Amino acid sequence: MTKVICLGNQKGGCAKTSDCLNIAYSFANTKGYKVLLIDLDSQGSASLNVGINVADENINTIDELLGAYVKKEITSFDWEDVQNFIYTPTYLTRKRNGNNKWETVQEPFGFDIIPSALPLSLVELQMALVASQNTNGKINLYYLDDLIQCIKENADYDYIIIDTPPALGSLSMNAMMASDGVIVPSNLDIMSFRGIQSFKESADYVQSLAKQRGRDHRGILGILLSLYSERRSVDKALEEYVHEFYPTPTFQHQIRESSDAKRANAEGVLFAQINKKAKEDFDLVCDEIEFALNDKEGWEKKTEEVWQEIKKSREESKGANA
Secondary structure, three states: OOEEEEEOOOOOOOOHHHHHHHHHHHHHHOOOOOEEEEEOOOOOHHHHHOOOOOOOOOOOOHHHHHHHHHOOOOOOOOHHHHHHHOEOOEEEEEEEOOOOOEEEEEEEOOOEEEOOOOOHHHHHHHHHHHHHHOOOOOOOOOHHHHHHHHHHHHOOOOEEEEEOOOOOOHHHHHHHHHOOEEEEEEEOOHHHHOOHHHHHHHHHHHHHHHHHOOOOOOOEEEEEEEEEOOOOHHHHHHHHHHHHHOOOOEOOOOEEOOOHHHHHHHHOOOHHHHOHHHHHHHHHHHHHHHHHHHOHHHHHHHHHHHHHHHHHHHHHHHHHHO
């Protein structure tokens, strides 16, 4: 059965897109799953990061597909049409050929993507316009869900991962509704934390609506901390702050900081491809995602137990050094 997760935070620059791409990469290459990433951010960063030139008029982007559905130019999604929006992105690498000589070749990242472009922001405005014409004035939260149901019925993806815009608008709400669970990425800074509570409230609302329809929606799975350094005492302090004061679990494993994250972007590859520690981090996070989706209560209990052990160890260490 296809699992759908979305990553979102109202704050931009919190490693959301990087986490989406590397989680997709880990699920596809370490676990061998068939993965589709949906770029639902009009900035199209996920698409650009895997080498898709969304400015190319020959590239089909999700705004065209969703826009036609929102404006009722189409009344349902046709799989033959949807397939034209799915791409298998590639990167450049060097390999030895049959003559034992190095050559530059294109290699697939291992997952598929539906790319995005700037006109998607206009589709979000169209969603609001359609809502204003409805008697109840509420935005339809099922546009993306209908698209994903079409994909589920016709393709054999194990995971669909959605990258959302840095805002709590119609697109983010649609992504949450279409998901089985929501992950909130955050940097280790107070500004990135500020949007978590309102994001959780929205996710709780979506979860309640989904459950009314008989869906086993898991709500917020947890907070994923990125750009983390064990050597920085402030990072540890902020990690403790999140555990103590936010009413949602925090992933046991963080994404460690490294200059390789920026180097990966510059070289057109992914963080986990060029940094062994990053690959290890994302592989462990993917293990946790699977645990949380299959047994959220068990995962939350395990997460809390591990955190209490870490906290106790840190307190003992402080006492010994006092």
